Amino acid sequence: MYISARERQILETLLTRVEGITVKEIADRIDVSVRTIHRDLKGVEDILKEYDLTLLKKSGSGIQVNGSTESIEELQLFLFNLSHNEYTPEERQTVIFCTLLEATEPIKLISLANDLNVTIATVSNDLTKVEERLNRFDLSLIRKRGYGVEIFGSESSKRRAMSSIISQNVNEFELLSLVRENIQKKSTHQVTSASERLLGLVEKKKLLIVEKVLEEINNELPYSIADSAYIGLVVHLSLAIERIMQGENIQIDQGYLGRLKDTVEYSIAEKIIEKLQKVYEIDIPEAETGYITMHLRGAKLRHDKEFLLEDTSFNIAIKAKSLIDYVEKYLDMDLSNNHSLFQGLVAHLRPALYRIKQHMGISNPLLEKIKSDYSDLFNLVKEGTEKVFPHLTIPDEEVGYLVLHFGSALISRKTKENVKALIICSSGIGTSKMLANRIQQEIPNLKDLQNISLFDIRNYDLREYDLVISTIDSPDLPKDYILVSPILTESEIELIKSRITEQGSQLVTNDNTNVFKDVSLYDTKKTLQKLQNIKEYSDVIVTLLESFEIVEINQDLPIQEVLTTVCQHLNKLDVISEAPRVVSALLEREQIGGLGIPDTSMALFHTRSVHVLKPSFKIINLSNLMSLKGMDQSQIDVDNILLLLSPLNSTQQVLEVLSYISALIIEDEKSVEIFQSKNKNLLSAHLTSKFEQFIYEKINENRSV
Structure with missing residues (x-):
């Protein structure tokens, strides 16, 4: 339990004045304002509660500690044994930063010095360093003799600073320990006093409630976010609730808020706000919905599936x-x-x-x-x-x-598949991939590697893996799991190698003595799902290749008429149902941003619509150049329009295949030349060859899952 120096001083004063003492007397003793003491008394009462004690408030005589003699003696012993916290200069500056962000009034330097057990001169020097950090968040420090010190700036800047110092100074495991008690039941990891001070910015119960609300909503997100981003969102929301309850509200530009309302994340943010309002029985301003939307849109992704049909x-x-x-x-x-x-x-x-x-x-x-x-x-x-x-x-x-x-x-390089290993890594796509590839490079017989999130542990039977390698210290992992840093060190590589050597023939994947057991455990349902996925990829590819064509437009028409002509043609082929609606969707997309591909004579028009009945890829060959706005906002002369259409409720497999075509267009100079060639046979051969590679990749991916 973290106790500030001032809370300790208040408790010691109360325990020496058993008959009671006024708040004014305590303030005079500690040399702070009466208002400051009143604010600190809530923390003091929380500490007393831990020892079955209460704070008795008597009119005329002030306040006093109430409870059994044994409990009072136990608290006195605790305070006697309580050592003064020793911080490094960096930790000390972080604690000062944190204290000032929380404060609702100026704080005296003597108060900070007492809290940190250092001199006023040291605090003054630390404030200079803190001031440098404040600039990053558009915040400033007001320092006046006799007035104290306080932070000046907008509420959004203060929250950004709070979130930043928590993420930078409290490791992910400590936060995971708090927000996922079902994962971290018996954490043996010692939280440092500096970390506890930072976590004190948010009431721990709020973290747990907010995380529960997010867990209920998480499945509605159109993508999966990394654990680090998930935790960041929990912290942001908890801070927001804390600050709203303190009367601190955030501001947002109304025009920008209007644009956010058109995003899929905004509707999810509204659901989060609705649930939090019910839980806390408070009104949450609309601006907060906008900021949650921004956090969802800015979250690091857990997986690297990005469909290139999305607007940006x-x-x-x-x-x-x-x-x-x-x-x-x-x-x-x-x-x-x-x-x-x-x-x-x-x-x-x-x-x-x-x-x-x-x-x-x-x-x-x-x-x-x-x-x-x-x-x-x-x-x-x-x-x-x-x-x-x-x-x-x-x-x-x-x-x-x-x-x-x-x-x-x-x-990354190809290696022999022998040992089956599970990697638990919560830092996002890049880190987990790099860790897996580094392991594969250094240890050739570790090929079957699967990356999962700490939050996903419950969905896996860890006994199916020869090795469990984790970047996170967790008591819920098997006793023999290997803890490594996200960037693998030489000693960690040697540890993994020695563990493989120790296990020898006991490895699950090499256990030939229990063939029937392996067969009985074989997950038929999972295998059927893999085969179904491959079939869906293949079906989409066959549909696209069989229906691929180059449509010739031999008249000098504006873009709307070009699209209308082609969509009417597609309507007759039952690819789309209502040509005018699809044309409108394509033109609306063009208005959002340019569609001309820089350094080419091509434009990519694409949309997902309820009026598209089946996936389609066509190339429109124009006899005359047409000037269109490019993706870099320049004007581009275009004589090739690539048209990608997808049903609104397409499966992941359909979206992946269509996105793959988008990626192929700019893969390299040769690919650009082929797509600009207007040669149907050459284009069909190129697409067929690339799709064959794509299917092989998917088969290999499914083998390793």
Whole structure:
């Protein structure tokens, strides 16, 4: 239990004045205001409750501790043995930062000095460092003699700072321990006093309630977010509730709020707010719904499935491709055919660019290690982001995550499949991929690796795996699991190797003496689902290849008439049901942002609609050049329009295949030339060849799951 120096002083004063003492007398003794003592008394009462004691308030005589002699003596012994907290300078500055963010009035330097058991001069020096950190959040420090010190700035900036210092200073396991009691029942991990102080920003019960609400809503998200992002959202919401109850409300631009209302995340944010209002019986302003929407849209994804039919994704795919081109050029290594790298970058960049544009920020606990272990690659990727995103400042934290994706691609190689292992990693796509590939590189017979989240443990039978490797310390894992850092060290590699050697013939995957047991445990239902998935991929591909055609437009028509002509043709083929509705959807999409592909003579028109009956890919060949707005907002002369259509409620398999076509368009210069060639036979052969590779990849993926 964390007890501040002032709470300790109040308790010691109360225990020496058994007959009672006024709040004014306590304030004079400790040299703080009466208001400050009243604010601290809630914490004091919580401490007393731990010892079956209460705070008795008597009119005229003040306040006194009430309870049995044994309980009072037990508390006195606790206070006697309570050592003063020793902080490093960095921890001390963080605690000061935290205290000032919570404060509703100026705080005297003497109060901070007593709380931290240091001199006023030390606190004054620490405040200079704190001031530097405040600037990152558009906050400022007001310091006046006789007035004290306080933070000045907007509520949104204060919350951003609170979330940031919690994520940077409290490790993920400590937060997981709090918000998932069913996973962390008997944590042996010692929470430091500095960490407890930071976690004190939010009442622990609020964290648990908010997490329960989020768990109920989580399945409605159109994507799965990483544990770190999930925890970040829990912290953000808990802070929001705490601050709203204190009367602190956030502001948001109404025009921007209107645009957020059109997103799928906004409706989910509304459901979260509705549930929280019922639980806490409070009114939550609409602006809070907007900020939750922003957090959902800026969340790191847990998986690297990003469908390029989404509004912004194709433009981001072009940027990802440019970044890959830049890096491979300087590494003199071909990365253009690494679809996993491409998908991972697109999936990461979409929320990352949103975070950057909204000044949301992200913490990266691996940053210093990435800079140290992969300094050349880090500098190269950083230079690449400056070239590809000239109008944005990409923070080092984001660059670090991009480096993990490239690092994963560079160390990946085919290995012999022998040992079955489970990797539990909660840091997102890049980290888990890099860890898996590093293990595969260093230990060839560890091929069958599966990455899962700590939150997903309950869905897996850990006994089915030869090895369980985790980046998170958890008492609910098997006794013989291997704890490693997200960036594998040499000693950890040796530990994994020695564990494999120790187990020898006992490995599940090599246990030939119990063949019948293995067969009986074989999951028929799971295998049928895998086969069904492959069949769905194949069916979609066959449909697209059989119906693929190049539509010739030999007149000089505006874009609306071109699309109308083609959609009427598709209506007759029963690909769509209402041509005018589909044309409207395509034109609305063009209004959101340009569809011309930079450095080509092509434009990609795409939509998902209830009026699309089956997936379709067509190329419209124009006899005359047409000027269209490009994805980079420049004007592009186009004579090829690529048309991708998807039913609104398409399966994941349909969306993946259509997204794969989008990715193929910009895969490399040769692919661009083929799509611009207007040669149906050449295009059909190219698509057939690539789809064959795609199916083989999916078969291999399903084998390893």
